[in-house]
Amino acid sequence: MLGIKGGDGMAGVRLANVQKSFADVHVLKDINLEINDGEFVVFVGPSGCGKSTLLRTIAGLEEITSGSLHVGDKLVNDVPPSDRGIAMVFQSYALYPHMNLFDNMAFGLQLAKVPKDEISKLVHAAAKTLNIDHLLDRKPKALSGGQRQRVAIGRAIVRKPEVFLFDEPLSNLDAELRVRMRYEFAKLHEELKTTMIYVTHDQVEAMTLADRIVVLRDGRIEQVGSPQELYDHPANEFVAGFLGSPRMNFLEGTLSANGSGDGGLKLKNGVEIASLSGAPASLTNVQCKLGLRPENIKIDKNHKSIDCPVKFVEALGSQTQIYCEIPGAPELLTVVAPGNAKVKTGDMLPLSFAAKDCYWFDAAGKALPRVVA
Amino acid sequence: MSKLSRACIYAVLILAALYTLAPLWVMVATSLKSLDEIREGSLIAAPLAPSLSSWGKAWSSACSGVRCEGLQPFFWNSLIMTIPAVLISTFVGALNGYVLTQWRFRGSEVLFTALLVGCFIPFQVVLLPMARTLGAIGLSDSVIGLIFVHVVYGLAFTTLFFRNYYVSIPADLMKAARVDGAGFFTIFWRILMPISGPIFVVCIIWQFTQIWNDFLFGVAFAGSDSQPITVALNNLVRTSTGVKEYNVDMAAAIIAALPTLFVYIVAGKYFVRGLTAGAVKG
Amino acid sequence: MQADRWLPKLILSPTLAASLFFVYGFILITIALSFTESRLLPNWEWAGFERYAELFDNERWWTSAQNLAIFGVLFIAVSMALGLLLAIFLDQKIRGEGFLRAIYLYPMALSFIVTGTAWKWILNPGLGLEKLVQSWGFTSFTFDWLVDPDKAIYTVVIAGVWQSAGFAMALFLAGLRGVDSEIIKAAQVDGASMPTIYRRIIVPTLRPVFFSVTLILAHIAIKSFDLVMALTGGGPGTATDVPAIFMYQFSFSRGQLGVGAASAVMMLMTVIAIMVPLMYAETKSANAR
DSSP: OOOOOOOSSOOOEEEEEEEEEETTEEEEEEEEEEEOTTOEEEEEOSTTSSHHHHHHHHHTSSOOSEEEEEETTEEOTTOOGGGTTEEEEOTTOOOOTTSOHHHHHHHHHHHTTOOHHHHHHHHHHHHHHTTOGGGTTSOGGGSOHHHHHHHHHHHHHTTOOSEEEEESTTTTSOHHHHHHHHHHHHHHHHHHOOEEEEEESOHHHHHHHOSEEEEEETTEEEEEEOHHHHHHSOSBHHHHHHSSSSOOEEEEEEEEEOTTSOEEEEETTSOEEEEETTOOGGGBTSEEEEEEOGGGOEEOSTTOSEEEEEEEEEEOSSEEEEEEOOTTOSSOEEEEEETTOOOOTTOEEEEEOOGGGEEEEETTSBBOOOOOO | OOHHHHHHHHHHHHHHHHHHHHHHHHHHHHHHSOHHHHHHSOTTSOOSSOOOHHHHHHHHTOOBTTBOSOSHHHHHHHHHHHHHHHHHHHHHHHHHHHHHHHSOOTTHHHHHHHHHHHHHSOTHHHHHHHHHHHHHTTOTTSHHHHHHHHHHHHHHHHHHHHHHHHTTSOHHHHHHHHHTTOOHHHIIIIIIGGGOHHHHHHHHHHHHHHHHHOOHHHHHHOOTTTOOHHHHHHHHHHOOSSSOOHHHHHHHHHHHHHHHHHHHHHHHHHHHHHHHHHHHHO | OHHHHHHHHHHHHHHHHHIIIIIIIHHHHHHHHTTBOOSSSOOOOBOTTHHHHHHHHOHHHHHHHHHHHHHHHHHHHHHHHHHHHHHHHHTTTOTTHHHHHHHHHGGGGSOHHHHHHHHHHHTOTTTSHHHHHHHTTOTTOOOOGGGOTTTHHHHHHHHHHHHHHHHHHHHHHHHHHHSOHHHHHHHHHTTOOHHHIIIIIIHHHTHHHHHHHHHHHHHHHHHOOHHHHHHTTTOSTTTTOOHHHHHHIIIIISOOHHHHHHHHHHHHHHHHHHHHHHHHHHHHHHHHO
């Protein structure tokens, strides 16, 4: 349906020991990453983690301080952006305000001295697939946010890049449009099968679009893996907390084991969370953290680990979010229950933490291996 | 708001407008009167028998110092001084502003601040060395020398204008252009210039009025043949041969003011808009 | 890419070189000159503070300084007050606002020489304003400030304000238009009257504009040379001398380069003394915001 193929040669991207610093500030620290040909990779992380800088170094808009960067087989450390075989879609779209849509999309081809009729063919084909072919003589000012987004994508497509780079492309759109464009990105990748690198701070975008997610923090890669891998086997507390919504609950304490392999987690003020089956023996009698995803906590009188008073309830229709107080824990515990759950503020909830739903972290925040059925 | 207070506001505004316009009216009226009418009539009365003879005299035969050719030669002096000086300083300022915003390098902000000092110094403090320098390079008493001086001391302002304008252009635009394969000059000509219209208007008007209206550099560095019109006007008004011809003085003053008034009337709206946008931001 | 690395610096370098030489270099030369024996020609014999002593012994210099103080303070205060008043009034959804604004602003296009010439004619005691008012029946009216050594400096203020008040108005008006209209609505909901809103909410948020206007007007005042030259020529006698005229005459007409340089340095010091605290206060409060 798209009518335009991806780049003639497709290529992966390889980063080895990449460092980037501005004066004394180290923005990227020893980045090693191999992105496969045709893969959709999402960089995700909190603001200031270096994900956009990483993308811009791949684009060639920032020079790397040390390390090597390959696109395909070519070392591109010193290659200007336009010769790297990449195309980029910016958060603000960065459309040239004084040019109409045709010229916006054609500008790069014109500079590359592509013959006129060839340019016209390419631009019209891209515009057609993106449903903006009736707008080609308009200026960007006259377009809606979604249309501008399409022009920005069109400008990238006509370059037939080997790698697409997207810098938070959906963050300027309203919620509804964002969902629709998310779908279109997925479709675009399916059609073009070109390597795509996508930066976002929105973990839903990351989970839905990515073949693999790269989680960054403070200029370092925390973990790389498929969305499900990261969800099930986060490498550490940070990744566990970053992916999943609502956020994972963390309880800090000391684990005491009893004979049968069941453990109890003793919080700082002495409150004990009992019958935690499958607690790792290696953590017995040391400081550790228990992570619990809100959607995994069950309300179950028969296997309860603890009774918690409900502080408040948010009914969202499809589901109910319950906030309970665990005495001594600094934060309220979030529990997701079905939309029809009859819970009100002040109730005592018997909460059950099944062994398979527990994420254990050592004192340094490193995750212990989990077995997932 | 009550009707009365609105009426008061209008009254104040209109009075202020009349006060602002009065000198212009007096100048025009006086320039069209004969000397007898000036002596006998009222300052603000309309001329009874308007005559352009004082204008003719001011333009081509009034004495400014020892020369009695009117303002005409000096008008051309000012024109051939102002136009190149405005164009050169504006163009260089545009390139500087482009570098200082889109191609920042380590220390470029410090350099910009250092450049800004040029906007604030009283020019008296450079007058003496500049007079010697112009002499040394053989440009004293020449229009070229004045062009040079105006370009040098205009650059701080033009750079400031363009820098403040370009700083609000999103960085992504430059990056997109670089991904599209545009280099330093391509970005400047094809991306930046087409959207710089407003700031060019501001900068050109500012430089034009500054340079056309300059008196200090003109009186200090120009020879009798290269005097700009402001200097000539001042001389013309001070030169008294017998009767003081107020009508000729006023005609001369209006002639000296016409180019800037014209520019202001044609494009003043954009000028104020652009200038205040920058000035208010600080 | 390689070219893009050095091109920007190359482009900037002529301007930087010019600034370094013609601004910083020349300031240093002028300062150096002020410590020498220079009279008609530069003479690099060290003279210490002699030129400054000469300057401070000179009555004319003190007249100039005093005139600058009177002119500067009145010119800035009146231009600003008038400008702010007109801006606030113009901000009341006035019919013909654009037209009025253009009228207030046109003097800005004129050279101070033209302004001075015009006002010299209007204020001349024989045929100007004095005669006009007398012809209306106020036969005892006199207005001879232009030739009165004690009052002549005020005529410079009149002409200066006439030229610059409109400019202050434009800046203030732009500032007023930039005030967030929701703040004003919030204040209205709080029950504030329009005058109160202006006094307590809007004018205080115009701080940066006050800063800009003060800076620009102070700058015009200190550099004032052409206006005085055209209006009074520094006269009657030396009654309206300002430092700019003093500097020019000692340097170029009287062959006292050293004293001229010393007076130029004093002007620079005055600018620094006014600008630096102003800028410091402004950046500090801007950072605090």
